[in-house]
Amino acid sequence: xxxxxxHIGAGLAAIGSGAAAIGVGNVAGNxxxxxxxxxxxxxxxxxxxxxxxxxxxxxxxxxxxVSLLLMFAV
Amino acid sequence: xxxxxxHIGAGLAAIGSGAAAIGVGNVAGNxxxxxxxxxxxxxxxxxxxxxxxxxxxxxxxxxxxVSLLLMFAV
Amino acid sequence: xxxxxxHIGAGLAAIGSGAAAIGVGNVAGNxxxxxxxxxxxxxxxxxxxxxxxxxxxxxxxxxxxVSLLLMFAV
Numbered sequence: 388x389x390x391x392x393x394h395i396g397a398g399l400a401a402i403g404s405g406a407a408a409i410g411v412g413n414v415a416g417n418x419x420x421x422x423x424x425x426x427x428x429x430x431x432x433x434x435x436x437x438x439x440x441x442x443x444x445x446x447x448x449x450x451x452x453v454s455l456l457l458m459f460a461v
Numbered sequence: 462x463x464x465x466x467x468h469i470g471a472g473l474a475a476i477g478s479g480a481a482a483i484g485v486g487n488v489a490g491n492x493x494x495x496x497x498x499x500x501x502x503x504x505x506x507x508x509x510x511x512x513x514x515x516x517x518x519x520x521x522x523x524x525x526x527v528s529l530l531l532m533f534a535v
Numbered sequence: 536x537x538x539x540x541x542h543i544g545a546g547l548a549a550i551g552s553g554a555a556a557i558g559v560g561n562v563a564g565n566x567x568x569x570x571x572x573x574x575x576x577x578x579x580x581x582x583x584x585x586x587x588x589x590x591x592x593x594x595x596x597x598x599x600x601v602s603l604l605l606m607f608a609v
Contacts, residue, residue, distance in 0.1 A: 413486035435503075461468060473543065513588070
């Protein structure tokens with residue numbers, strides 16, 4: 388059996404990257420549900436939509452970064 | 462099989478980082494759902510939105526910090 | 536294979552830190568959903584919001600503390 392333990396870690400970190408997508412989907416999904424019920428208010432909440440996506444996406448990108456570091460840097 | 466066990470731990474910690482994104486998404490998603498139903502009240506709850514995001518994001522950054530510590534400090 | 540099994544434990548503990556963020560997000564998200572439906576009552580429930588966030592956050596910080604102890608104290 389060969390290979391590095393870091394590669395198991397990289398695979399596990401990718402689970403975190405996928406889990407973050409649940410949060411991002413929750414933000415965008417609720418925006419769409421509300422925007423389609425009340426389209427006239429949607430334009431005013433676009434900034435909040437991107438703020439919410441950015442914060443949730445950041446945590447997923449951190450997990451992806453850990454994955455890349457485990458494969459190529461450690 | 463080579464490598465350090467800490468690298469598996471770093472990957473596991475990244476799952477925690479991604480899981481925190483679910484919490485962040487929950488906060489921002491509920492804000493958007495409410496703000497699109499009642500846009501006039503949205504401005505008054507922006508502070509609460511950022512408080513909620515900050516507390517949830519902090520736990521995700523703690524998990525990312527554990528990940529970095531396991532890769533580069535221990 | 537080198538390293539300590541405690542480092543795998545530290546990574547597992549960090550998952551708990553991230554999972555606590557789901558609870559924090561649930562508290563803040565439901566506060567926002569209610570506050571935007573009935574803004575005049577929101578100010579009276581701010582104390583409850585912070586109590587809920589504090590208790591959920593505490594558990595995440597306990598998990599982070601376990602992670603730090605496993606890395607640096609045991």
